[in-house]
Amino acid sequence: MMKITGAEILIESLKKEGVDIIFGIPGGVVLQIFDALYNEKEIRFILTRHEQGAAHAADGYARATGRPGVALVTSGPGATNTVTGIANAHMDSIPLVVITGQVATRMIGNDAFQEADIVGITRPCTKYNFLVKDVNDLAMTIKESFYIARTGRPGPVLIDIPKDVSEARTDFAYPEKVSLRSYNPTYYGNKWQIKQAAQAIARAKRPVIYAGGGVILSNASGELKELAEFNHIPVTLTLMGLGGFPGTHPLFLGMLGMHGTYAANMAIHHSDLVIAIGSRFDDRVTGKVTEFAPKAVFIHIDIDPTNIRKNIHVDIPIVGDVRNVLIELNKELKASQEERDQCIRERGPWHEQVKEWEEEHPLAYKKGGKGIKPQYVIEKIYELTGGNAIVATDVGQHQMWVAQYFKFDKPRTILSSGGLGTMGFGFPAAIGAQVACPDKLVFNVAGDGSFQMNVQELATAVINHLPVKVAVINNGYLGMVRQWQELFFNRRYSGSILDGTPDYVKLAEAYGAVGMRAKSPSEVEGVIKEAISVKRPVVMDFVVDPEENVFPMVPAGGANSEMVFGEVSKEEKGKAAGKKERKGSVLPA
Amino acid sequence: MQHIISILVENKFGVLSRVSGLFSGRGFNIENISVGTTLDPSVSQMTIITQGDDRIIEQIIKQLNKLIDVIKVVDLSEKDYIVRETALIKIHTSRSEDRSEALRITEIFRARVVDSTPTTYTIEITGDENKIEAIINLLRPLGIKEIVRTGKIAIAREEMKAAAIQEGKRIRA
Ligand SMILES: Cc1ncc(C[n+]2csc(CCOP(=O)(O)OP(=O)(O)O)c2C)c(N)n1
Ligand SMILES: [Mg+2]
Numbered sequence: 193m194m195k196i197t198g199a200e201i202l203i204e205s206l207k208k209e210g211v212d213i214i215f216g217i218p219g220g221v222v223l224q225i226f227d228a229l230y231n232e233k234e235i236r237f238i239l240t241r242h243e244q245g246a247a248h249a250a251d252g253y254a255r256a257t258g259r260p261g262v263a264l265v266t267s268g269p270g271a272t273n274t275v276t277g278i279a280n281a282h283m284d285s286i287p288l289v290v291i292t293g294q295v296a297t298r299m300i301g302n303d304a305f306q307e308a309d310i311v312g313i314t315r316p317c318t319k320y321n322f323l324v325k326d327v328n329d330l331a332m333t334i335k336e337s338f339y340i341a342r343t344g345r346p347g348p349v350l351i352d353i354p355k356d357v358s359e360a361r362t363d364f365a366y367p368e369k370v371s372l373r374s375y376n377p378t379y380y381g382n383k384w385q386i387k388q389a390a391q392a393i394a395r396a397k398r399p400v401i402y403a404g405g406g407v408i409l410s411n412a413s414g415e416l417k418e419l420a421e422f423n424h425i426p427v428t429l430t431l432m433g434l435g436g437f438p439g440t441h442p443l444f445l446g447m448l449g450m451h452g453t454y455a456a457n458m459a460i461h462h463s464d465l466v467i468a469i470g471s472r473f474d475d476r477v478t479g480k481v482t483e484f485a486p487k488a489v490f491i492h493i494d495i496d497p498t499n500i501r502k503n504i505h506v507d508i509p510i511v512g513d514v515r516n517v518l519i520e521l522n523k524e525l526k527a528s529q530e531e532r533d534q535c536i537r538e539r540g541p542w543h544e545q546v547k548e549w550e551e552e553h554p555l556a557y558k559k560g561g562k563g564i565k566p567q568y569v570i571e572k573i574y575e576l577t578g579g580n581a582i583v584a585t586d587v588g589q590h591q592m593w594v595a596q597y598f599k600f601d602k603p604r605t606i607l608s609s610g611g612l613g614t615m616g617f618g619f620p621a622a623i624g625a626q627v628a629c630p631d632k633l634v635f636n637v638a639g640d641g642s643f644q645m646n647v648q649e650l651a652t653a654v655i656n657h658l659p660v661k662v663a664v665i666n667n668g669y670l671g672m673v674r675q676w677q678e679l680f681f682n683r684r685y686s687g688s689i690l691d692g693t694p695d696y697v698k699l700a701e702a703y704g705a706v707g708m709r710a711k712s713p714s715e716v717e718g719v720i721k722e723a724i725s726v727k728r729p730v731v732m733d734f735v736v737d738p739e740e741n742v743f744p745m746v747p748a749g750g751a752n753s754e755m756v757f758g759e760v761s762k763e764e765k766g767k768a769a770g771k772k773e774r775k776g777s778v779l780p781a
Numbered sequence: 782m783q784h785i786i787s788i789l790v791e792n793k794f795g796v797l798s799r800v801s802g803l804f805s806g807r808g809f810n811i812e813n814i815s816v817g818t819t820l821d822p823s824v825s826q827m828t829i830i831t832q833g834d835d836r837i838i839e840q841i842i843k844q845l846n847k848l849i850d851v852i853k854v855v856d857l858s859e860k861d862y863i864v865r866e867t868a869l870i871k872i873h874t875s876r877s878e879d880r881s882e883a884l885r886i887t888e889i890f891r892a893r894v895v896d897s898t899p900t901t902y903t904i905e906i907t908g909d910e911n912k913i914e915a916i917i918n919l920l921r922p923l924g925i926k927e928i929v930r931t932g933k934i935a936i937a938r939e940e941m942k943a944a945a946i947q948e949g950k951r952i953r954a
Contacts, residue, residue, distance in 0.1 A: 320849045374852040498843040
């Protein structure tokens with residue numbers, strides 16, 4: 193067998209794993225690896241302008257496709273720059289493989305030039321990480337990394353490769369199999385527990401499904417829909433779960449939690465059965481946890497046992513892959529058709545009640561006035577794309593407006609930083625998604641604050657012909673911070689005013705992208721239409737009402753049943769309520 | 782309530798840090814930790830003593846199991862188990878009456894003098910916490926120079942077959 197270098201082993205192994213794209217930035221200790229990439233036909237290398245951008249782009253790639261995203265960076269600052277991206281992926285259970293160069297093994301620990309203990313630094317924010325000390329371990333390490341990243345509850349894995357390891361030569365054979373005696377995720381739910389769950393569902397008079405990112409990760413949206421439709425159960429989703437159940441479905445209540453809909457929060461509050469699926473009772477979802485569904489029995493389906501009973505008492509826990517469990521649960525429920533018909537009839541009043549809540553406080557905002565309402569921009573993007581777009585968001589008010597006003601019908605179409613809440617995520621994530629899905633329309637709805645955190649990636653989009661459409665919701669503020677200061681700190685806008693904002697149109701043009709601006713509501717539609725028609729990266733500057741707030745809202749620490757609403761006229765409410773598209777009746781005939 | 786958790790882990794570098802990092806990162810406390818080898822050189826054994834209500838202990842055990850390098854976790858507190866710790870106690874013994882007193886105490890506790898100089902004895906004692914605290918209290922008036930303790934290790938008592946129990950074969954030292 194011919195001996196090849198560690199660098200070549202790395203590239204060959206990545207190919208065996210089906211990797212087609214790597215995001216990253218080179219440096220001293222990874223020169224050997226980059227040399228092995230030169231002229232490589234099967235793997236496309238995308239040079240980002242910041243390593244955080246590379247990590248988020250890999251993350252966006254993974255969210256859009258379900259395949260692990262790969263980033264490759266140098267040691268020291270290159271590695272530390274990826275940490276936010278890694279932590280972000282960790283919180284949202286996104287499969288990433290991040291490859292960092294390291295100083296030569298004999299130099300490790302000597303404070304060598306560009307040395308950082310990246311394995312130590314990322315230990316708490318990776319699913320697992322490796323320092324490869326011997327080139328003979330490299331292929332197996334890569335095999336294990338991809339296996340760990342994509343199986344069980346997915347997550348980021350980091351491989352730290354010292355310079356001498358990528359230079360050393362050895363025989364290469366990619367391992368066929370991998371097995372780790374200490375890592376055995378549970379994929380199939382306990383049969384008895386599933387039976388219990390089916391019985392509880394059949395008995396429930398006021399059931400609600402509360403589903404999260406686990407539905408997306410396990411590709412279970414079909415099974416979720418079947419569960420909801422067959423048993424006529426209303427569904428609410430977390431931010432991470434959006435797209436896991438059709439946003440236009442008559443059984444869909446909208447998102448729940450801090451900025452969720454009134455109907456979703458009230459339905460949970462009054463329910464007698466909460467079916468939690470691939471969701472983890474995050475504090476932004478539950479509000480005051482003791483007031484979360486106080487009368488309900490809880491079923492909790494999750495692949496990660498640590499999620500179960502972490503924040504809330506669960507009556508029927510089912511550990512397993514969401515999709516597998518739902519398949520079994522659906523089978524179980526279908527066995528008793530008659531019983532089910534009877535139950536569903538008894539649930540009539542519940543559906544009536546839910547409908548009342550929907551009409552009482554639909555998502556609505558105050559229209560009119562000279563300025564552009566940010567919600568209007570989101571509605572228009574939804575309308576003009578027909579919902580056929582991948583939308584990456586940043587973090588802040590605009591993110592919540594996307595979650596509220598864009599009706600995601602399909603999984604893997606909203607890319608949003610849920611757990612870590614990372615400003616600056618959206619644009620590089622959109623780039624990653626666009627690389628993965630060249631034929632799809634990819635939007636980044638950005639905050640003006642967030643966009644400036646990774647704006648340098650405009651160069652990446654332009655050079656690589658990635659026609660991402662950035663819609664900057666320009667309110668001149670770190671809007672979400674300002675909102676809290678308005679509501680809870682007596683309008684003392686400390687540190688939240690974004691003075692010195694650049695001219696986004698000129699900025700886009702400076703990078704060779706297209707810049708456009710809308711200053712009044714009448715210009716919004718034209719700008720979006722044109723942006724969609726241009727086959728280049730576009731930055732749209734939507735100068736919006738600066739002090740618009742996200743409503744409804746549950747103040748921090750409050751109970752979800754005590755929501756605060758914005759000022760909306762009766763008429764607007766009525767219109768919004770009527771707008772909820774009902775593709776058929778909720779109740780069985 | 783105090784729990785003694787016994788953990789089998791891959792004997793790899795960084796594993797101790799993963800385990801201790803889990804405790805610090807999630808705000809669980811470690812009252813005692815000890816690490817040693819096992820019959821299988823690729824596996825290490827950790828004993829951790831921690832405090833918490835049922836919910837916290839359940840989380841600790843689940844979180845430990847979730848670590849990729851953890852092979853097995855057992856909460857010994859749910860079983861019958863034996864805990865031991867060894868202490869090395871160095872005392873001042875310049876006066877001869879102190880030396881004889883020290884030897885007397887050592888004998889009572891079935892401890893051993895493992896090093897002696899004209900002015901000091903070093904006493905080795907193994908036992909449970911009560912025993913070690915008791916000998917320390919008795920030696921204190923003589924003047925303790927230094928104490929080093931191993932931290933606790935624990936093992937489950939072997940379950941006996943019914944017949945053996947009837948014959949009363951269990952010997953408890
Ligand atoms: C990296 C990072 N720093 C700080 C925060 C805290 N934070 C949350 S929302 C927000 C304001 C975001 O402003 P912008 O991007 O303009 O969005 P807007 O709320 O105005 O829509 C800030 C600073 C964060 N989430 N992420
Ligand atoms: Mg803003």
